[in-house]
Amino acid sequence: MTDLVALQAANANRWAKAKLTRNFTAVAKRLAAPEAKARYQAVSARTGVPWAFIAVAHEREASQNWNTQLGQGDPLGSVSVHVPKGRGPFKTWEDGAYDALVNCAPFAARNKDWSIGGTLTMLEQYNGLGYANKGRPSPYIWSSTDQYVSGKYVRDGVYDPNVVDQQLGCAGLLLAMMQIDSSISWDMTKADAAPKPPPVPKPPPSTPSVTSPAKGSLGAFFVDLFKSILGRK
Incomplete structure (x- = not known):
């Protein structure tokens, strides 16, 4: 069983050091565009999942195709054949996204830790923990940053250490989106998020x-x- 606490710490440490090795700007602008952001925020309001998390998952699963299911990128109007299987059909992208976040493992809507380590680890769980079990950074998260070199599951259960993932990873997308939209912040820890006691007034x-x-x-x-x-x- 994967030690998720250790994985959260590893992902937080990688985040602190990560540098982009490709240009993420165009995709980040598309994900944070007002019309797209409004749709992600609508799902966020229903699920409690941060909108930027939803945006980068949508990019990884379906290159932001609004006619697909968020859970695995299968067509919106069909029953899904990839994991999570048997979902849908859905009338709207928002309905499919709600189902993926609320009703499907790893149940992001139940997550209580939206620190950067918790966020990236939740995203990694959506793709699978095979990389973590090998002690390798997941390309789903770290592709196109200096935290990832090579290694990819080319199909279910088949890992090739020499293949390089060509998609942009979630961590780099979040870093690039933060440069575009100042409302996005992934540096808050639970301690930081807790209300601070008022200062004791001096007599x-x-x-x-x-x-x-x-x-x-x-x-x-x-x-x-x-x-x-x-x-x-």
């Missing part, structure tokens, strides 16, 4: 009085003098 400075004059004042001199005469400390 107001005491107001000088006859019995408690300001330090260094003439009044303070006479009070100290009076105490010394009476033998008080």
Whole structure:
């Protein structure tokens, strides 16, 4: 069984170091375009899954084809034959996306950890954990960044270490989209997301009085003098 906590840490570490090795700008602009973003946000509102997560999954599964199912890229109007099998048909892309995120493993709508490690690991689970089980970075996430060199499952259960994935990976897409849309942020951890307690206010400075004059004042001199005469400390 894959250690998902370790995988989250590995993906967060790769994210911190990752550099793009191809130009992601055109695809990132297409995914973040206002009309596309509005459709992703509509599904996000129904599922609780961040819209940018939905966008990059849509790109990887179907090159942002709106006539396909989000879960595996099969035609929207047909019953799916790829995993997840037996889904659909759906009348709209949004309905298919809702089904993929809510009703199909790994059930992204149930995810509570949207830190960058949790986000990338959830995306990786959609593609499968075969790479993680081999100790290799998943091209689904890291293709076209310096965190991935080669290795790809060319079909179910068949891994070729020499094949290089030519699609843009999810991590690079997110990095590029963040440069275009400032509302996207994947650096929040659970601790960062928790409301911070209000600062404890400093007590107001005491107001000088006859019995408690300001330090260094003439009044303070006479009070100290009076105490010394009476033998008080």
